[in-house]
Amino acid sequence: MPERLPFSRPVPSRRPCLTAVLRMAGLRPTRQRVALAELLYGGPHRHVSAEELHAESLGAKVNVSLATVYNTLHQFQQAGLLREVAIDASRSYFDTDTSDHHHFYLEDEQRVVDIPANSIAITGLPDAPRGMEITHVDVVVRVKRLR
Numbered sequence: 075m076p077e078r079l080p081f082s083r084p085v086p087s088r089r090p091c092l093t094a095v096l097r098m099a100g101l102r103p104t105r106q107r108v109a110l111a112e113l114l115y116g117g118p119h120r121h122v123s124a125e126e127l128h129a130e131s132l133g134a135k136v137n138v139s140l141a142t143v144y145n146t147l148h149q150f151q152q153a154g155l156l157r158e159v160a161i162d163a164s165r166s167y168f169d170t171d172t173s174d175h176h177h178f179y180l181e182d183e184q185r186v187v188d189i190p191a192n193s194i195a196i197t198g199l200p201d202a203p204r205g206m207e208i209t210h211v212d213v214v215v216r217v218k219r220l221r
């Protein structure tokens with residue numbers, strides 16, 4: 075067990091780092107973008123819907139509209155900072171882990187859980203249409219509790 079320090083050192087803010095990440099992704103680090111990035115990247119990797127992030131932002135006294143949250147999530151996604159996991163036409167989650175992997179969708183809980191990329195083997199894919207290449211394959215495996 076590591077010994078506890080007799081005093082607590084201030085935790086360095088992630089804000090300068092996130093500002094740099096946004097700049098490198100080609101996004102101007104506005105106050106709202108940095109605040110939403112802090113909520114998104116402040117902990118371990120996760121999957122979040124726009125509605126959930128909007129509720130979190132209000133709880134954290136970050137005053138943004140749901141439309142701004144939507145726009146920002148899509149800007150982050152287009153800049154490669156997030157991956158969109160589309161469940162159906164009206165439901166999307168945004169994944170802070172942009173590496174190749176797949177997902178379980180827990181229908182009862184409306185929650186997305188990771189499946190490691192190497193635990194699914196995909197064979198028999200058709201050729202991409204002429205002049206195109208396959209960039210990646212997203213698998214969403216829908217599950218529900220046994221009754």
Ligand SMILES: [Zn+2]
Binds near residue numbers: 169175176177187188
């Ligand atoms: Zn994921």
